[in-house]
Amino acid sequence: MDPLGWTVFAVAVPAVIFAGISKGGFGSTAAFASSSILALVLDPATALGIMLPLLMLIDLASLPPYWRRWSWPEARLLMLAGLPGVALGALVFEITDPDAIRLLIGIVCLGFVAWQVAVAKGVVAPSARDPGPVIGLASGIAVGFTSFVSHAGGLAAAIYLLGRGLGKTAYQATTVLVFWAINLVKAGIYAGLGIFSRDTLTLDLWLIPAALFGTWLGVRAHHLVPETLFFRVTYALLSVTGAKLMWDALT
Numbered sequence: 187m188d189p190l191g192w193t194v195f196a197v198a199v200p201a202v203i204f205a206g207i208s209k210g211g212f213g214s215t216a217a218f219a220s221s222s223i224l225a226l227v228l229d230p231a232t233a234l235g236i237m238l239p240l241l242m243l244i245d246l247a248s249l250p251p252y253w254r255r256w257s258w259p260e261a262r263l264l265m266l267a268g269l270p271g272v273a274l275g276a277l278v279f280e281i282t283d284p285d286a287i288r289l290l291i292g293i294v295c296l297g298f299v300a301w302q303v304a305v306a307k308g309v310v311a312p313s314a315r316d317p318g319p320v321i322g323l324a325s326g327i328a329v330g331f332t333s334f335v336s337h338a339g340g341l342a343a344a345i346y347l348l349g350r351g352l353g354k355t356a357y358q359a360t361t362v363l364v365f366w367a368i369n370l371v372k373a374g375i376y377a378g379l380g381i382f383s384r385d386t387l388t389l390d391l392w393l394i395p396a397a398l399f400g401t402w403l404g405v406r407a408h409h410l411v412p413e414t415l416f417f418r419v420t421y422a423l424l425s426v427t428g429a430k431l432m433w434d435a436l437t
Contacts, residue, residue: 193227194224194227194228194389195389195392197223197224197226197227198224198236198389198393198396199393199396201219201220201221201223201224201237202220202237202240202393202396202397202400203396203397203399203400203403204219204220204223204400205219205220205237205240205241205244205397205400206244206247206396206397206398206399206400206401206402206403206404207400207401207403207404207407208340208404209241209244209245209248209361209362209365209401209404210244210247210248210400210401210402210403210404210405210407211358211403211404211405211406211407219295220237220337221233221234221237221291221336221337221338222291222292222295222336222428222431224236224237225288225291225431226430226431226434229284230284230287230288230291231279231284231287231381232381232383232386234335234336234337234376234381235376235381235382235383235386236386236389236390236393237337238337238369238372238373238376238381238382239373239382239387239390240390240393240394240397241337241365241369242366242369242370242373243394243397243398244397244400244401245362245365245366245369246366247397247398247401247402248362248366248401248404248405249362249363249366251405252355252358252359252362252363253359254359255355255356255359256356256359256360256362256363257347257350257352257356257359257360260322260346260347260350260352260360261360261363261364263319263322263323263326264322264325264326264329264343264346264347264360264364265326265363265364265367265368266326267322267323267324267325267326267327267329267330268326268327268329268330268333268339268364268367268368268371269330269371270327270330271326271327271328271329271330271331271332271333271334272330272331272333272334272368272371272372272375273330274327274330274331274334275330275331275332275333275334275335276334276375276379278290278331278335279334279335279379280379285434285435285436286435287335287336288431288432288434288435289431289432289435289436290335290336291335291336291338291428291431292428292429292430292431292432292435293428293432294332294336294338294428295338295425295428295431296425296428296429296432298338298341299421299425299428301341302421303421321346321349322346325342325343325345325346326342326346328342329342329343329364329368330368333365333368333369333372334372334375339365339368340361340365343361343364343365344361347360347361
């Protein structure tokens with residue numbers, strides 16, 4: 187499908203606004219739904235290439251409201267550990283075909299929802315122990331890998347940061363800083379792999395207002411909207427999207 191077609195634009199606008207809301211106010215955990223939704227109408231590489239510059243813009247727009255409110259030790263560990271994860275993601279991405287990436291994104295979507303439901307139902311109990319540097323290192327590698335192949339590093343970051351007992355705003359600020367840095371690294375590799383194109387960058391220019399509007403909504407919603415409502419909608423979207431991507435990949 188043409189990246190500059192009206193169908194893609196109609197899908198991309200709400201997806202990008204959703205990403206801005208998630209990254210601007212709810213810790214980036216659900217922002218990858220935007221790329222998954224775009225992958226329903228485009229090949230996965232094109233969808234990822236469209237979203238990365240916009241996610242970087244959202245990161246940049248989100249930094250000022252949370253400036254210096256992050257927890258630096260956790261942020262530093264995740265950023266450094268994320269580098270080998272990004273390299274691993276680039277290797278996997280380069281040697282697999284689009285259907286394999288669709289399948290991987292679908293598995294990430296459904297795995298994310300299954301984990302969250304299991305925690306909510308008490309099937310999986312989050313560890314009461316304070317996660318140390320080894321857990322932080324493993325989480326950082328997972329952040330880099332899943333972020334590269336599907337912009338889905340938020341879950342791995344959440345597992346570590348929430349275990350560290352960060353407050354709501356410190357957690358949000360830390361995720362903004364971490365993904366701002368990791369996305370900068372990803373951008374150079376995406377460019378080297380030819381994931382960006384003239385068409386994807388042109389569409390990005392048209393989508394800038396949606397990204398900034400979503401970020402503004404997210405920052406305001408951080409203090410106003412119940413997280414439960416937001417994530418229920420997110421889980422429903424991810425369940426449908428993940429199932430559709432896996433079906434497309436396998437058939």
